[in-house]
Amino acid sequence: MILHVSRVALALTLILVAAVARAGDVSVDLAPDPKNPPAPQMGDNILFRSVIRNGGPTTVDGVIGWLSLVQIDPGAEQPVDLEDWSAHKAVTATALKPGETLVAEWPLRLIQSGNYRVVVSVVSRDGGGIATSPFADFEVREKPVVESTRVLPVAVGLPLLIVAALLWRRKAA
Amino acid sequence: MLIEIDKLALSIRGVAILHDVRLSLGEGEIYGLIGPNGAGKSTTIAAALGLLAPAAGTVRVFGRDPRREARAVHAGLGILPEQGGFYDWMTCERYLTFFARLHGRSLSQSELRDRLARVGLAPRPGQPIGSYSRGMRQRLGLARALLNDPLLLILDEPTSGLDPRGRRDIHDVLLALAERGVGILFSTHLLDDVDRLCRRIGIIVEGRTVAEGDVAELLRSKSCVQRYRLRLAGEPPRAEVSHVKIVALDGGWWTLDLDPARPPQAVWHDLIAAGWQIVELRREGGGLEDLYLALTERRVA
Amino acid sequence: MNPILLIASKESGELLLSTRGLACLLAMAVVLSGFGLLLVGDTELSLLDNAQVVYDMAGIVTALGALLALVVGVDTVAGERERGSLVPLLLTPVSRDSILLGKLGGVAIAWVAMYGLAAPYLWAVGSTGQNLVDGLAAVALLGTPVVLGFGFLGIGLGACLAMARTGLLIGLIALVLAASPLLLGPSLRQSAIGRAFDAVNPFSAAVNAYDAVIIDSVPIATQMLNLGTTAVWLALALWFARTSFHRVAR
Numbered sequence: 001m002i003l004h005v006s007r008v009a010l011a012l013t014l015i016l017v018a019a020v021a022r023a024g025d026v027s028v029d030l031a032p033d034p035k036n037p038p039a040p041q042m043g044d045n046i047l048f049r050s051v052i053r054n055g056g057p058t059t060v061d062g063v064i065g066w067l068s069l070v071q072i073d074p075g076a077e078q079p080v081d082l083e084d085w086s087a088h089k090a091v092t093a094t095a096l097k098p099g100e101t102l103v104a105e106w107p108l109r110l111i112q113s114g115n116y117r118v119v120v121s122v123v124s125r126d127g128g129g130i131a132t133s134p135f136a137d138f139e140v141r142e143k144p145v146v147e148s149t150r151v152l153p154v155a156v157g158l159p160l161l162i163v164a165a166l167l168w169r170r171k172a173a
Numbered sequence: 174m175l176i177e178i179d180k181l182a183l184s185i186r187g188v189a190i191l192h193d194v195r196l197s198l199g200e201g202e203i204y205g206l207i208g209p210n211g212a213g214k215s216t217t218i219a220a221a222l223g224l225l226a227p228a229a230g231t232v233r234v235f236g237r238d239p240r241r242e243a244r245a246v247h248a249g250l251g252i253l254p255e256q257g258g259f260y261d262w263m264t265c266e267r268y269l270t271f272f273a274r275l276h277g278r279s280l281s282q283s284e285l286r287d288r289l290a291r292v293g294l295a296p297r298p299g300q301p302i303g304s305y306s307r308g309m310r311q312r313l314g315l316a317r318a319l320l321n322d323p324l325l326l327i328l329d330e331p332t333s334g335l336d337p338r339g340r341r342d343i344h345d346v347l348l349a350l351a352e353r354g355v356g357i358l359f360s361t362h363l364l365d366d367v368d369r370l371c372r373r374i375g376i377i378v379e380g381r382t383v384a385e386g387d388v389a390e391l392l393r394s395k396s397c398v399q400r401y402r403l404r405l406a407g408e409p410p411r412a413e414v415s416h417v418k419i420v421a422l423d424g425g426w427w428t429l430d431l432d433p434a435r436p437p438q439a440v441w442h443d444l445i446a447a448g449w450q451i452v453e454l455r456r457e458g459g460g461l462e463d464l465y466l467a468l469t470e471r472r473v474a
Numbered sequence: 475m476n477p478i479l480l481i482a483s484k485e486s487g488e489l490l491l492s493t494r495g496l497a498c499l500l501a502m503a504v505v506l507s508g509f510g511l512l513l514v515g516d517t518e519l520s521l522l523d524n525a526q527v528v529y530d531m532a533g534i535v536t537a538l539g540a541l542l543a544l545v546v547g548v549d550t551v552a553g554e555r556e557r558g559s560l561v562p563l564l565l566t567p568v569s570r571d572s573i574l575l576g577k578l579g580g581v582a583i584a585w586v587a588m589y590g591l592a593a594p595y596l597w598a599v600g601s602t603g604q605n606l607v608d609g610l611a612a613v614a615l616l617g618t619p620v621v622l623g624f625g626f627l628g629i630g631l632g633a634c635l636a637m638a639r640t641g642l643l644i645g646l647i648a649l650v651l652a653a654s655p656l657l658l659g660p661s662l663r664q665s666a667i668g669r670a671f672d673a674v675n676p677f678s679a680a681v682n683a684y685d686a687v688i689i690d691s692v693p694i695a696t697q698m699l700n701l702g703t704t705a706v707w708l709a710l711a712l713w714f715a716r717t718s719f720h721r722v723a724r
Contacts, residue, residue, distance in 0.1 A: 150598040155507035158594060162500040169262070169493050222565060224723045247565045256558025260484065262492035274480055275566040317562065 025056020026096065028065060028122045030133035040110055041141035048106040050120045050133055054096040062125025066090040067106045072137070073114045084111045096124075113142035174199050174233070175325045175356040176221055181230035183220055190216045191380040194230070198356050198373070200324070203347060205367035206360040208377035209469050214360040215255075217377065218327055221358070222252065234325065251318030255329040257310050261303030265289065265296055265313050269320065276321045292316045293342050308339035315346060326350065328359035332366055344369055364461050368437070374461075376468050383468045392433030392464060399431040399460030406450035414447050416440055433460065477568045478575045485550060485580020489587060498545065502538050502588060506595045509534060513599055528600045528609045529688045533681055535592040535613060537653050539585055539621040540677075544645045546584045547628020547715075550577045551722065552638035564722070574629070574719045578712075581625030585618060609688040616680040616697065619704035623676060624649060626711035633718035652677040676707035 033047035040046055048067075054060050067089055069080040082089050091104040106120070120133040174197055181194040191213045198204040206214050219225045220232050223239030223246060232239060239246040260268060266285055273280045280288070289295065292312040296305065302313065311331060318326055331347075332340040340363075347357055347370060361367060367374055367388075375385040384391055392399070404426055416432035417440060431440050445451065475483075489495035513527055554560040563573060593610065600606035627648065631641035655671075655678045672678040679700035686692040 151510045151513065154594045154598040155510040158591065159500060159503045159507055162496060162503055166493060166496045166500065169491065169496060219723060222561070224561070224564070244567055248567060250565060252562060252565055254558040254561050256556075258554075258557060258559035258562045260488065260492075260559065262487060262495075271480065271484060272562070272566065274475060275477055275563070275568050277567060 026054055026060055026122055026131050028052045028120050028131050028133045030120050030136050032136055042110055042113055042143040044110045046108050050104045052102040052122050054098055054100050057098050060096045060124045063093040063096050065120055065122040068119050070117050071114050072117050085109055110140045113140045115139050177233040179231050182228045183225055184228050193381045195382045195385055196375050198358055200356050201351050201354045203351050203357045203370045205371035205374040212377045213380040214377055249324045251323035251326045253314040253318045253328045253331055257314045259302045263302055264299055272317050273320050288316050292346055307334045326355055326357045330361055331359055368461055378469050389434040400457040401429050402455045402457050403427045403451055404453040406452050410448040414443050477572050481576025482579030486583040489584050510595055525689045529684050531596055531599050532609055532613050532684045536617040536620055536680055539588040540624040540649055542584055542588050543581050543621045543625030544628040547581050547625040548632040548638055548641040550580055551629055551632030552641050556638055570720055585621045605688045605691055608694055612684050612687045612694055616683045616704055619708040620676045620680045623708045623711040626715040630714040630718040633722045655681055676704045679703035
């Protein structure tokens, strides 16, 4: 029996924020890849896509978009260092002309179990604000590093076997 | 001669251990090698076995150099070290079979039983050596030493730690072997063993042989009489008994000095045959003990 | 029976049939079980393929095997000498080299026993099976010369030192030094001294090979340089054991 806390996997949910903040006229959205596993667990790889759009009349220079990840488990709310989760943490564009879009993919490797929220933020060099995408929440199920059904019989059984041999030898003596 | 050692000097890691050791042992002889702790007895034995190289002097075993002709020498040797050297997890049968095979022999079950019986060993079937008493271990060690039917047996403290019955049993085995012509060299602290078994001894002190040769001659030359006190059932006969000098009579105890040329057991036999009714017997010192103490007095390690 | 095989089987009996030897094996099993049970409780790893745990377990098996071989090696000469059983063996018609080969065989049998004990643990932790078979092969191919080398070192130390305790102490210091790559972080190993030490250390050679085969999935045939380092170590240890054993007097 695999010892891990089994939870009912929730489908990826997309929580739409009512209003999208803008960095000037820049907007950004966020959507999970349809091919993401419906109930991801530790070790899985998932993907999000963003489209950064310049909806204004003027060119926006020095666009930077980055991914943020927070854990939202009650009592364990904290930002997550993306060090092991993703090698792809930011995208940049020298300039975004009016109507031009910048598509970014955000692959994530799921390192630890828990409930998480991911969001993409965008600023520009000149911009007077920050644009954020809608949030995307997802749950990562626990996965045991090793299978206790294999380890326990060996870890307990082998020493006991040797103890039995020891006792048998002492009895013979 | 089975062993001839003359003017042996030996160093270990630059430290001189033996300076001048001599020893000779012939067929059927039991030779006692005695001396204080650290005198060099074990080192002398190691040299005789060819395990250590002499710095000077000669060592001959069966007329051969034990270092150059180790294989030929070892083929005729049996050894019982002080610690015995056993594998506690083995049974005695397995132990003896192991060593027999190393000596190129195979032992049948009946031969095995016979060899164990010769040394008076009768363990439970399957009993591991680790559970043996000291006496059983010594008997097993003897059985192992005798596996290759050696001409020469070298024993280091063979009776130490044994009870009087155990010691007497080992003595009987050794005397029987000597009668068959096996030469026996044994190192010991127990002068009673030497008294009973040895016709010739060597005393080593600080790496030198200080006395070596026939026990009776050594005692005579050093004037070491053996003194005993006897209590008798009545008056002793008037006739003189040779080899005995009556020294005193005190409170019913007769003090006698024995001629060192005659073993005490033989003297008691003579006295009883002459009509002496000996009720109790006590040793008053003298003899080998006096000789040993006199020679080792200022040199104890 | 050939005297070498006879002595080797006696040595293996000391390990597998004596209470002292069985207690040694029990201690090894307890360490492996402890590590295995720790892993069962772990829910987080930076590398989620359990190649990492198989790699870690392979390193521990090699270290424990070397420790066992060292203890057996020292005991088979110095311990026998203290128990008085070495001289009767030296006085048999069997040559020194044959006696030594028998004792070396005893060390080899100890490693086989250790490997046999460790294999179920490696199987148990290698549940996703990444390179488990290659890992077992790497431990057999590269772990063996490392472990046997420490066994032969133990024989040499037991032969040239007066007391078993001293031989064991010196051997343990050598083992800890050699196994230090398991404990040091990658940055320390990348220093000039660390790299120089790594180049000649048989333990590093084995551990680097495990890393390549188990974690990086590189074919074991590419690890010949590491195998060469362990083979040189084995040859040196064998030379030391033979030279020392031929000088044993009593």
